Amino acid sequence: MSLLNISKKPISILKRSSISEVIKKLLEYNLSRLIVVEDGKSIGIITEKDVGLFLFSETTRQGLDDISITKIMKPILFVDESQSPEKSAKTMIENGVSSLTIGSDVELKGIFTKTDLVKYYLNNISDENKIVDYMTHDYINTHTAAPLFKVVRKMLEKKISRVIVKNQNENPVGVISFRNLFRISIELGDVEEDLEYATLDQIRKGFLSEEGFGNISLARDVMTKGLITIKFNQSLSDACKLILENNVSGLIVLDGNESIAGIISKTDIVKALASSK
DSSP states (O other), rough: GGGTTTTTTOOOOOEEEEEEHHHHHHHHOSSSSEOOOOOOOEEEEHHHHHHHHHHTOOOOOOOOGBBGGGGGOOOEEEEEETSSSSHHHHHHHHTOSSSSEEOOSSEEEEEEEHHHHHHHHHOOOOOBBBBGGOOOOOOEEETTBBBHHHHHHHHHHOOEEEEEEEEEOOOOEEEEHHHHHHHHHSSSTOOOOOGGBBHHHHHHHHHHHHTTTTTTBHHHOOOOEEEEEEETTBBHHHHHHHHHTOOSEEEEEETTTOOEEEEEEEHHHHHHOOOOO
């Protein structure tokens, strides 16, 4: 199968655009990445995670319109369309990226992500693999009553883009991602004016101080409620199907006693694909 069959046309943004424009476009199109273009060439890629880590760790008082997106964009990793999905999965894992582009800087033919490789796995791999053999046993979590500023600090410290939220009974009830924080940045608190007029200092204040955004100061106030679970002895194909049907990045894995055993994520499935023959 050609990589072009699993790829899609990327959404781009001009190099001269501001960080505020990047955030708005990510939210508007419900995307996790944008291709940066200049003079008809694809010169970089910027992801939701890159923006989040920068936004909540940078200490400059500059306005978002004064900061070039070149400060946070990454190089594009190109692959040839003749490369197999299995080899592409290995390329992703070895380089620690979540997407690959097909073509060159002057002719970008498509982009595919971990989600696209999960779809490929579901439709093309004869599955004898079990979740227990590929799941991640360790994961970062917090609690519904945890102060928001501590949650954000943990995300920055661990360089992760999402955290599992548990209730007082230690049951998983939601997730907090940078996308949740972006929306709060725009809609609430001190950032009442258009985002382009806000300073990084203003945006960080609501998340990195004990005051939060007024009545929004705890993990439960911003989390996306609900998580999908799966049993440890089910197949990776079962996991693929649930991930795609629910448009999530991972599932909570339960053991035989219905206790949390870990998570199975798109990354875990891509690793399985990379090791397949």
